[in-house]
Amino acid sequence: MPTDSRATAAALLPLVGGPANVLSVAHCMTRLRLGLADPSRADEEALRAVPGVLGLVVDGGSYQVVLGPGVVGPVTAAFEELAGRSTAAGELAALGAELKGARQRRNATPVKTALRRLAAVFVPLIPALIGCGILAGVNGLLLNSGLLPWLTPALAAVASGFMALIAVFVGVNTAKEFGGTPVLGGAVAAIVVYPGVAKVTAFGVTLAPGQGGVLGALAAALLATYVEKWCRGRVPAALDVLLTPTLTVLVAGLATLYGLMWAAGAVSTAIGTAADWLLSTTGAFAGLVLGGLFLPLVMLGLHQALIPIHTTLIEQQGHTVLLPILAMAGAGQVGAALAVYVRLRHDASLRTTIRSALPAGLLGVGEPLIYGVSLPLGRPFLTACVGGAAGGAFVGFFAMLGDQVGATAIGPSGWALFPLLAGNRGWGTLLAIYAGGLLTGYAVGFAATYVFGVTDHVKAAAGSGRPTPDPSGTPKPSRAG
Numbered sequence: 001m002p003t004d005s006r007a008t009a010a011a012l013l014p015l016v017g018g019p020a021n022v023l024s025v026a027h028c029m030t031r032l033r034l035g036l037a038d039p040s041r042a043d044e045e046a047l048r049a050v051p052g053v054l055g056l057v058v059d060g061g062s063y064q065v066v067l068g069p070g071v072v073g074p075v076t077a078a079f080e081e082l083a084g085r086s087t088a089a090g091e092l093a094a095l096g097a098e099l100k101g102a103r104q105r106r107n108a109t110p111v112k113t114a115l116r117r118l119a120a121v122f123v124p125l126i127p128a129l130i131g132c133g134i135l136a137g138v139n140g141l142l143l144n145s146g147l148l149p150w151l152t153p154a155l156a157a158v159a160s161g162f163m164a165l166i167a168v169f170v171g172v173n174t175a176k177e178f179g180g181t182p183v184l185g186g187a188v189a190a191i192v193v194y195p196g197v198a199k200v201t202a203f204g205v206t207l208a209p210g211q212g213g214v215l216g217a218l219a220a221a222l223l224a225t226y227v228e229k230w231c232r233g234r235v236p237a238a239l240d241v242l243l244t245p246t247l248t249v250l251v252a253g254l255a256t257l258y259g260l261m262w263a264a265g266a267v268s269t270a271i272g273t274a275a276d277w278l279l280s281t282t283g284a285f286a287g288l289v290l291g292g293l294f295l296p297l298v299m300l301g302l303h304q305a306l307i308p309i310h311t312t313l314i315e316q317q318g319h320t321v322l323l324p325i326l327a328m329a330g331a332g333q334v335g336a337a338l339a340v341y342v343r344l345r346h347d348a349s350l351r352t353t354i355r356s357a358l359p360a361g362l363l364g365v366g367e368p369l370i371y372g373v374s375l376p377l378g379r380p381f382l383t384a385c386v387g388g389a390a391g392g393a394f395v396g397f398f399a400m401l402g403d404q405v406g407a408t409a410i411g412p413s414g415w416a417l418f419p420l421l422a423g424n425r426g427w428g429t430l431l432a433i434y435a436g437g438l439l440t441g442y443a444v445g446f447a448a449t450y451v452f453g454v455t456d457h458v459k460a461a462a463g464s465g466r467p468t469p470d471p472s473g474t475p476k477p478s479r480a481g
Helices: 003-015 044-048 072-085 089-107 110-145 152-164 166-177 182-193 195-199 213-232 237-300 302-317 328-343 348-362 367-377 379-400 414-420 427-453 456-464
Strands: 022-027 031-036 055-059 062-066 405-407 421-423
Touching: 003 044, 003 072, 022 072, 031 072, 044 055, 055 367, 062 367, 110 152, 110 166, 110 302, 110 414, 110 421, 110 427, 152 166, 166 182, 166 213, 182 213, 182 237, 213 237, 213 302, 237 302, 237 328, 237 367, 237 379, 328 348, 328 367, 328 379, 328 414, 328 427, 348 367, 348 414, 367 379, 379 405, 379 427, 405 427, 414 421, 414 427, 421 427
Parallel strands: none
Antiparallel strands: 022 031, 031 062, 055 062, 405 421
16 A cells, blocks of 8 residues: 555544544545544644645535545545554444434435435446446447447447446346345336337337336336335235245336336436437527536535436437536636636645646546635636536537537546547547537636636635635635635
């Protein structure tokens, strides 16, 4: 394990209250996520000053230290090792579960809880979507160029297999998340893609394999979970192993065939139609709104609601036309960070943070720049949104002209999205439009921040190392660094 990772972990542990205050340790792409028994024992100012720390976020019961991609994994492993050496694991786990549950009950709202659980169903699928999406793009280039004709059928099979059965994976994850038996959720969701449904008629219409897509699979597995739980409490223990799975598959399966597939199919079709209409009719305006609001949506956690929409569009059309527009928010963020770097020449600490976080920002991982730079300063966050709006309007304008740019997978953005581009034009055209949007986002985000975002008050806030109230009335999160 790298020495720097151990040193960073060793520096962080006492500043969050020591091993006895740590209830859980986990990490995502950029953040070390800690469950703390008493968050007030964490020394925020000292944590921000640790080399390599790009910011802090407190979200419900989770205390998050922003470290950046490639760094957070080794630091988390070292942190777990150091914390584990000094804790009584059994007692700590019991106490952690109790306190974490209490905090979640206090902080959870119905909307946040629903979105968090929805994300838990779809986020685990993203690596497969990315891998298969890139292979599909490579296969498309080979087909268009006439190269390696002996390889393209095999690549098509490898790239398409997951998408053909994605409903099953959604069913498994749904049952797992909502407390059912995963394999029963997958069994019911598999009905959606089974070819034999073409022999079934519902509401006077013959069903089609795949009708309803991931939304139908989600609804089917959710119903199966509720049926299973109902059976568990009523079926005698001696018959539970036989009757519960049988009734779960039967009841949820028939409901899927004679209701859920039809309803989910109508919703899925409406989503595709609405996305196409929105961009072809109001593309520039829609791009401006979506690109400008995406960063605030991420801050509120509401962006998770878009995951099933993206997945539905990919399943229906082979790509999502929304992701390239939303990716422009990251471009505005990069432009804003560069302007802060240029304007605040004497703030060595902030400039070091920007240099560390900028490569990740260019690849579409915006959290280090958000929490380490723009959000604590306030106005640069708003001007970053302006840059995102401009880039989104650029891409949306071409959608109005009939040039739709989409992505074959969700997750990557920024430069990392180039291999996943797809649409109704050649790859060169798609690349030019998307690159033009990024450049527009960079330029407008930089210009807006350079002119309007770095005021004397922002300079003072940067120099103090902490967010302070802004005379303009712009709210500053007191604990989101």
